[in-house]
Amino acid sequence: MKKVELTEAIINAKKEKGLSWEAIADAAGKSVVWTTSACLGMNSFPEDTAHAVLEFLDLPADLVADMTACPHKAWEKAVPQDPLVYRIYEIVGVYGDTLKEIIHEKFGDGIMSAIDFHMDVQKEENPKGDRVVITMNGKFLKYSVW
Template sequence: MMDKTTMTKEILIAKEDKGLSWEAIAQAIGMSPEWTTSACLGMNSMPADKAAALCKCLDLSGDVAAALEKFPLKTWEQAVPTDPLVYRIYEIVGVYGTTIKELIHEKFGDGIMSAIDFTMDIQKKEDPKGDRVVITLDGKFLPYKSW
């Protein structure tokens, strides 16, 4: 059975070969670009129907679909903070960091988001199912320079 690392490599090759954006792939399977990218990078599992649709869109094998359906092992190598709130923010970056990076590069090019020319906004959004935390990170895009 194919592992998540091999699955991701095959998806990225097919995405590039077809010249498709994450937005276009997500639209083809009826999901958000953020979630679709995260699943393709191995950090979420896909339901069978979405995995099949993605493989059809990218002309990939059933082995890729099976790997997309597998539950991921969400681990990374850094020391983990112990404060529960800080840990959850750390978990978000650990799980979705590569997704954020991939989508920023696709939309802006090769570069980074500044943490110097940067603002953050935290809001409370009332919800009958439980209040929500809304965090907005707003950083200037800094392209890498060539010389």
């Protein structure tokens, strides 16, 4: 099965069962952001996690091989050349649909404002290598219905 078809099967099972990404992540024993990203085909599942998700969603066990296959992380956009900007761009490419799914699930149909917005960048010292902590905080703007 192609990753696109696998993603469709997972999303359909999620909808049919009325599940949240959080519930699927709990069944997987992983974070909601990572689990959603993997379900959307942007990460590969470890075998035990694939089994747990398939069982939770009542999907065939023979899909494990497809879930554990390495994904092709590509999107059709112009790619920035600066390494730091490229990595942030890569994060949005890999996790953008995941963030969209989780934001819609928690807030409803809308967007995060880039006008009523602030961002913070902190350095977190870590013995394994210092960490970059980026916090984005934007007002949720619900789409109007008329």
